[in-house]
Structure formats: structure tokens, C-alpha cells
Amino acid sequence: MSIELAVSFTGLRFENPFLLASAPPTESDSNIIRAFDAGWGGVVTKTIGLHPVVNVAGPKTKFLRATPDSSHLSMQKRPGTALHSSWNWELISDKAIDWWAPRLSRIKKAHPDRILIVSIMAGSGSDEELRHWQELATICQDEGADALELNLSCPHMDRKDMGSNIGKDQELISIVAQVVKEVSKVPVWAKLTPSTTDIVEEARAAFLGGADAISSSNTFPSLPLIDPVTLEFEMNVDGLVSSGGLGGPAILPQSMAKMSQMTQAFHDKAFSGIGGIASFDHALNYFLLGCGTVQVCTAAMLDHAIGPNVLKALIADMRSTMEKRGWATIEDFRGLRRDRVVAHSKIRRPDARAYFGGYETEGYAAPNPSAGSPVR
């Protein structure tokens, strides 16, 4: 049986549905060319703005690790630990568009058949700033971008009209999508923040503005833990910290919940799933919920910066899963579990005889006989 890993997404043909997300793995032309050499179906560049930015002093990313069979969680490097999450407070690319422009066309020349999505970001507080979005979009597509991803989701922005602060404002989402669509000849994806009450509303605003796809999730707002010995945040500069973004394994279930809400609300729209993907089993969750592509960041950062081994396993395991299950293309399984997520009231209840209020049957520690009856 012939297996087809290639997918069509927003009118573009990807050799496989695995993309590097906008982040350190795609922060330079040399990284992106290495990523394409390794076989990634597409990459989303690190977000590009018109002006250079300066990051905090000290590390921009750290990894929180769990000790098996223990409750210990820490960013300190220890042997025998398992990755819990990444935590970052990195801003957009510290290289501005004039650095990137010639490099975008160099990447396309080196890999004309691979899909280059350029992530862009500007302010949105005035007509002039909205024109910055258009300027970025025009330069990137003229240099060969196959698609644009609007960063409406960076969680580290103090400005009220940038990053995830746009992603929390439905009107601004529509306006930004619309102004970019006015000048774009290539598909426009909107990357939304998970940090809102009902992401369906923000997705609707993006589609109303003309967005061709939604990418989700960016990282979830979070703080590093406080070291119980020093009483300092495990990540800080001069004792100070600011809200950063959580990625990696910890956010897979949370990001799935956001994605499921959107794919159910918009059956016919295109979605690119992001959050906690390190293996095909993880990616499969997003495909079964209805996504047409997926993006990887944290797992790739930890695998030679651009994830060659992660990708090799994603491809091999996608192929073997499809062979085993008799699936010829992604369309044979995309969305298969989308409609299994239902309102809580639709979940079957046991009959009265089998119902023990949840206490006796599951997961709770046996009551301590000396402590008497539990208080309920």
C-alpha cells in the first residue's frame, strides 16, 4: 500500500506535515537551511519586526525537570530527570527585517520546494503602525516567503498593542489580519495566544479579518519556581523576574483543549497544532482533533538545535502508524476524534447503585483509620 506523507495546507504542498515553530530553532538562515536539509516539511521563522530588539541579561530559556517517583521539580540540571517544560522570556528576533530580507531569498534559493513561513510582528496602535505590518508582509513575500504567520501571541510584551495583547482583543485581531491580507499574495496564518477565556472568539475574529489558518498555541504565561533554599526565582536577573512563557510536555493537554474548541467551531478551516510535541504520538493528538500540520519548538531546541532526530522519528512513526492502520493519507485520520469532545452533561453517569461519589473507586489514598471519617 502506498503511503503519502505530503499534505496540502492553505493551498501549499508540504512534503510532510512537520514544521519547526517560530523560535530559536529558526532564528537564522543557517539554522533554517540545516532544518530543511534534515527534512522538515516547513519552517516558521523566528518572529521578525522592523526594528532590532534587546533581550534580558542572562539566559532567555530554561528547562524545568521532574525527578521520577518524587515531587521534586527544578530547573537545576540533575541526572535521571525528565523534561517537564521549557520556560522562556525571549523577545522576537533581535535581528530586524533588513538583516533577514536577503537571507529569506537565500533560504528559498537553497530549498525552493520547502515551505518557508515568515512570522512577523508590529504594533497596532495607529495607522502608521498598521502600515508596518504591511511593510513587513510585502518585503517578506517579495523575498520568497510562501506564507506569513502573524504573531498575535508573544506573551512578553509590555505594550498594550503588541503580541498577545493584540491576541486578546478581537477587534485588533481582525484589523491586523485585514491590513495584512490587503497586501498579501500568500496565505496568512494567525498565531493566537492561549491566554484568553474563549479562544473560539479570537479565532472567529482572525477568520473575519481574512486569515487563512490559525496556529495555536504559543507559550502559556507562567513564572519560574522559587528555590526553597535561596528563596530566589530559579530564573531571575538581579532578583527580578517577569511573566514568561511555558512550552514543552506540560502544555500538550492544555494546548489540545484550546485546539479542540477551535476545530469543533470551524470544521472547514485550517489549523496548525503547536504545544508539547516531541513524538508522533503527541502529533497524532492534533491531527485527530483536525489539524493539517503541526509545529515543534522545545523538543527541537533540545535535539541539536533544529531537531534532526525528533524529525526522523516523527516521519518513521507516522509512516509505520499509517501502514499499521491502513491509512493512505492524512485525510484518512484528520479530525477522527474531533467530535468526541462534548459538553460535560453529555458524558454518561453510572446508575445509582454503582455510584460512590467518586471517593471509593479512584486514585485517592486509603483513608487513615486513626484519623476517623473524612470530612466531606
Ligand SMILES: Cc1cc2nc3c(=O)[nH]c(=O)nc-3n(C[C@H](O)[C@H](O)[C@H](O)COP(=O)(O)O)c2cc1C
Ligand atoms: C525560547 C522560545 C522563543 C520563542 N519565540 C517565539 C517567537 O519569536 N514567535 C512565536 O510566534 N513563538 C515563539 N515561541 C513559541 C513557540 O513557537 C511555540 O509556540 C511554543 O514554544 C510551544 O511549542 P513547544 O511546546 O513545542 O515548545 C518561542 C518559544 C520559545 C521556547
